[in-house]
Amino acid sequence: MRGLQRWWQETAGGLPATFWYLWAGILINRAGAFAMLFLSLYLTDARGASEALAGTVVGAYGAGGAVGVLLGGVLADRWGRRATLVTAHLIAGGLMVALALSRHLVLIAALAALVGVVHSMPGPAFVAAIVDLVPEQRRSRAFNLQFWAFNLGMAVASLLAGVLAEASFLALFLVDAAATLATAIVIAWKVPETLGRATTPPVGRAEAGGRRPGLRTALTDRIFLTFVALTFVLAVLTMQTSTIMPLAMRADGLGPSSYGLVVALGGALIVLGQLFVPRLIDGHRKDVVLAASTALMALGFGALALANGLAVYLVAAVVWTVGSMLAAPPNAQINADLAPPALRGRYQSVFYLTFPAASFVAPTLGGVSLQYLGAGHWLIVGALGLLAAGAHLLAGPPRERRVAALRRATDAATSRAVSTVGAGRSTEGRTADPAAAGERSSAS
Structure with a gap:
C-alpha cells in the first residue's frame, strides 16, 4: 500500500487543484472531440460531396488550425489564459451546432475552417496556464498527465465516434458540441485567470528598434x-x-x-x-x-x-x-x-x-x-x-x-x-509619519 501511495505521489502529487480542473477540461474536450474525425465521411455519405471536395474541406479545417494556434498564443498573452480558453470553447460549441445543421457545402467549408481556428486556439493557452500554475520542479509530471489525459480522451472518442456515426451524424456533431461547452463551463467555473500570476516584467531579447517583445521574438x-x-x-x-x-x-x-x-x-x-x-x-x-x-x-x-x-x-x-x-x-x-x-x-x-x-x-x-x-x-x-x-x-x-x-x-x-514595491511602501510610511506627528502635536 505504501508503495502505491509513493508511486502516486511521484506521479501526480504536489499539483495544485486548479491544474486538475484544467486536466479535466482537456479530458472532457478530447473525449468529445470526435466529429471532425468523421468529417470526410460525413461530407461524402450525408452531403454527397466528391472525395476531392471532401479533402479540400478537411484541408480548410487544417489551415484554420495553423491560424488558430498563432491567434491563441497571442490572445493568451494579451487577453488571458482563462478568457482565451472559455471564449474558444464557447465559439467552438456554437460552430459545431451550426455545422450539424448546415446543408450547403460552401457554408460547411467555411464553418470547418472556423472550427479549425477555434479548435487550435486552446492549445497554447492550456500549456501556458499549466506553466503559470505548476512549480518548475513539478512540471514534468504535470505535462506527463496532460499527455495521458489527451490520449485517454482520444481513446474514449474513438470508441464513441463509431457508435454515434452509425446512429446519426447529427448526434455526432451535437454530442461533440455538448462536450465542448462542458469544457467551457468547467474552466469558467473552476479555473481562475493565471496570467496575472506571472507578475515579473517581460524578460526576453529586445527586438530591433526597441519594440516591445512579441510573436516576432x-x-x-x-x-x-x-x-x-x-x-x-x-x-x-x-x-x-x-x-x-x-x-x-x-x-x-x-x-x-x-x-x-x-x-x-x-x-x-x-x-x-x-x-x-x-x-x-x-x-x-x-x-x-x-x-x-x-x-x-x-x-x-x-x-x-x-x-x-x-x-x-x-x-x-x-x-x-x-x-x-x-x-x-x-x-x-x-x-x-x-x-x-x-x-x-x-x-x-x-x-x-x-x-x-x-x-x-x-x-x-x-x-x-x-x-x-x-x-x-x-x-x-x-x-x-x-x-x-x-x-x-x-x-x-x-x-x-x-x-x-x-x-x-x-x-x-x-x-x-x-x-x-518595498521602497514605495517605505516611502509612504515615512510620508505619513510626520503628518501623524503633526496631528498629535496640534491635539496636545
Whole structure:
C-alpha cells in the first residue's frame, strides 16, 4: 500500500487543484472531440460531396488550425489564459451546432475552417496556464498527465465516434458540441485567470528598434527554433502512423482490421503505461531523454522496412510508442522553460505550429517516397529520426545555458519588482509619519 501511495505521489502529487480542473477540461474536450474525425465521411455519405471536395474541406479545417494556434498564443498573452480558453470553447460549441445543421457545402467549408481556428486556439493557452500554475520542479509530471489525459480522451472518442456515426451524424456533431461547452463551463467555473500570476516584467531579447517583445521574438529565437525544428521531426515520425503506415500495410496485404489493431495497441500502451514514465526519466537530462526517445521512434519506424506481416508491425508499434511516451514530458517542459514569462502563449503557439505542418509534410512527401522507394521509405524515416536524436544531444547544452540565463534574468526582475514595491511602501510610511506627528502635536 505504501508503495502505491509513493508511486502516486511521484506521479501526480504536489499539483495544485486548479491544474486538475484544467486536466479535466482537456479530458472532457478530447473525449468529445470526435466529429471532425468523421468529417470526410460525413461530407461524402450525408452531403454527397466528391472525395476531392471532401479533402479540400478537411484541408480548410487544417489551415484554420495553423491560424488558430498563432491567434491563441497571442490572445493568451494579451487577453488571458482563462478568457482565451472559455471564449474558444464557447465559439467552438456554437460552430459545431451550426455545422450539424448546415446543408450547403460552401457554408460547411467555411464553418470547418472556423472550427479549425477555434479548435487550435486552446492549445497554447492550456500549456501556458499549466506553466503559470505548476512549480518548475513539478512540471514534468504535470505535462506527463496532460499527455495521458489527451490520449485517454482520444481513446474514449474513438470508441464513441463509431457508435454515434452509425446512429446519426447529427448526434455526432451535437454530442461533440455538448462536450465542448462542458469544457467551457468547467474552466469558467473552476479555473481562475493565471496570467496575472506571472507578475515579473517581460524578460526576453529586445527586438530591433526597441519594440516591445512579441510573436516576432519567438520567430527569431534561434535556440528555440532549433528545438521547434527537432519537435517537427518528431511530429513527422508520429504522423507516419495515421498517414503512410495504412498504405504500407495495405501493400503488405493487411486490411483495416490489422491497422486498427496496431493503432489500438499504441493507444493502450499510452493509457496503461504513461503514468509510470516520470519514475523512468526523473533525474536524467532532458536532452538525453529526448535523444533516446527519438532514437526509439526511429528504430520502430525503420523496422517497417523489414515488415512482411502483422507481427512486425505490432512489435514496431511497441518500440515507437514507448519512444513517444518518453518524449512527451521533457518536450513540453523544454518548450515551457525556453519561453519568457510574458511571452509564454506566443512561444507555445509557434511550438504548436509543428503539428499542422507535420500533418501536411508527412503525407505529401511520404506518399511520394513510399510510391517510388517502397520499403526504402522507412529507412529514410529511421535515418531522419536518428539524425534528430544526435541533434538533441548537440543542442542540449546551449539550450540549458539559455534556460539558466532566462531563470537568472527572471529572478533578477522579480527581485527588482519586490524592491520597488518595498521602497514605495517605505516611502509612504515615512510620508505619513510626520503628518501623524503633526496631528498629535496640534491635539496636545
